[in-house]
Amino acid sequence: MDNIHTENETNTNNQPFEFTGKALEYFAIWIVNVALTILTLGIYSAWAKVRTNQYFYGNTLLDGAAFRYTARPIQILKGRIIAFILFVLYYFASMANPVVGGIIFLFILLLIPAFVVMSMAFRLRNSMYRNVRFNFDKKFAQAYKVFFIPLLFAGGYLLLASQINHLQTADTETSTMLGITIAVLLLGIILMFPWWEYIVTRFKVVHAKYGDADFSFSATMKNYYGMYIKAYLLSIVIFGVIGALVATLMHTATSDAVSSIVPFLIFILIFPAYLWLFAYFQTKRTNLIFGNLDIAGHKVRSELKTGYMLYLYVTNTLAIVFTLGLLMPWAKIRTARYRISVTSIDVVGDLSQFVTTQEQQQSAMGEEIGEMFDMDLGF
């Protein structure tokens, strides 16, 4: 791969990303999307997705130029139809017969690496900036290598955990063995999770391209373990304090009135703690991924703050719940504005030397199936 960045241009300037989307303008687009989706019995949802993405991409600016989403609604519609059929099959099969449902689930699990590759390729090849497309190398074999151990553990754990009810009547020796196996698998998952997340993210980043320029990823496995260990310790402290508080209250509670508010109190304390943990992970993870991205020498910076993300999550959740979803467009716009405004790129020289490559049409199947089954395939 030829490196675009030439040595004589050493003047670096920090270019911020800008977001110009407006809540009211997006609300109109969103509600028309919803109405047309209903009127067409869901068919318009493919067009709705394209318009939504075009709105968000088109309002994301860097160095005076906007991003562009170029997927065709028909491709997305085809992907959606396949995903929908699969989803309905899985839903009814697992309801009627858990064994058939389990087999379909395992089959889908086996296809995850392929979906990830297809999804990345679809999304990136339909993203454009300054008339140059992003790209993704479709390395299926490597995807299976990266996902092999995680899928083995996750699949094994899910399979055994789902069978535990059936085996309860079996002799004690078998159930003890089963219990130990599940515990070992679970411990393995907890210990190895940071490593998996690291190799999966690295796989997604290093095969991404802008034009013919490669992305590189400078985060290390140590960064990922650091992030998780901090989160584990912080949650132990937080939940420990809450637990101790509740225990003392229960112990010293003299009247029925006090002990009756305890469950309510637990909820009041646990919910913000949970949201905080969520915000913490989102923030650290995003900063870790984007802060370690580098496109042909141009380094990306990401400076999300946990406190502000927590504020956004709390206010968004309240607004959405109390308006039965009508404020969702506003929530999406303000979240995007914050996330994009804290991202910037250290441009070395300028961004004019990226070279376009030949494009190929991509199937939207991987992305749509992933979305139906609620797998987070992007980064």
Place this chain on the structure above:
Amino acid sequence: MIKGIYYNGKTSEKKDAVLYCKHNGLIGFSDIDVPETPFNSVEISSRIGNTPRYLNFPDGSQFETADNDAIDEIVSTFSSSILQGLIHKLESAKSFVLFTVASVVIFGWLFIQYGIPFISKEIAERLPEEASQYMGQGVLDIMDKQWFSETTLPKEKQAELQQLFDDLKTNIDGSQYLKLVFRSGDSIGANAFALPDGTIVFTDELISLTDNNLDIAAIMLHEIGHIKNRHALRATIQQSSLAIFIVAVTGDVSTSSSIITAIPFMLVKSGFSQGMEIEADSYALNYMQKYNINPIHFANMMEKLEASFSDEFNNCIKESKPQNTRIQCINIAVKQNKAKDKKQSKGLLDYFSTHPGSRERTERFRVPANAGSD
């Protein structure tokens, strides 16, 4: 004259450019040396809010501009398609957007309240009998494992009720698959269940609330009503289609958090089963009127079932005095419940319980009884 940025199609190099469009539809640039292109060969992106517009030329080059209105003017002059920009026009018309908001809210409510139950009913009625049979497989096994234990009813009582059940069945078409079983309900208490495959489960606790077999027959008919109307299948279809509907309308599963999808679920789920309870009641009422069983038996049994969950009943049983049999306790509890009922009015909480308005339900069985020939 439209100001914007020109990209040559080979690299990401930016060039400020001014685009013009002649009266004959030829598009060119006043400051870039490229041949003019006819309007029909240029691909123009559709308008979305105020995001930049793109003009793509056959040689791969692209023009990006924020001057949406100027582009709209060119498009409306030279495009023959009336659909051009229609969606954007809808999105930017304030009154249309307001109208859409109102219609979406009203439609969403109507569809969840009436549409989904109707569709589920139609589907359930068209599915072959095997669908219910298949769904019911293993349901009793799971219930046995989770809640029930062996029945403690005497053999004679079981045979007597079985005979009653068979007698009821003789008047029902296609009833050969209906089956009656008894279980000890334990923590579940007095209850009866209609499983999708036609099995009806009675708990010992329910049987022991009454010494009149016709009370039991009324409940049997109610449960047969559930099975005949395929309520289990319908409820399953309803719940899954509601999930699919919400996913389809909001468009994306990932951004709409689970909280949003859970709320309508919770609100509606209880409403669904209430409608079905009333349908099953109607089935029982029709049967009873047709074959001269006094409907008051159903009203009596409903009151007893409701009272069996009251503190009065449970305390009475716990006292374990010899005169406190289950039947005497339940009769006391029913009386106290009735006295209480007179004081309280119907509360908002009714909407959240699975068996709401039980008073209204029993009234239906009382009116025809009083008007009848007794």
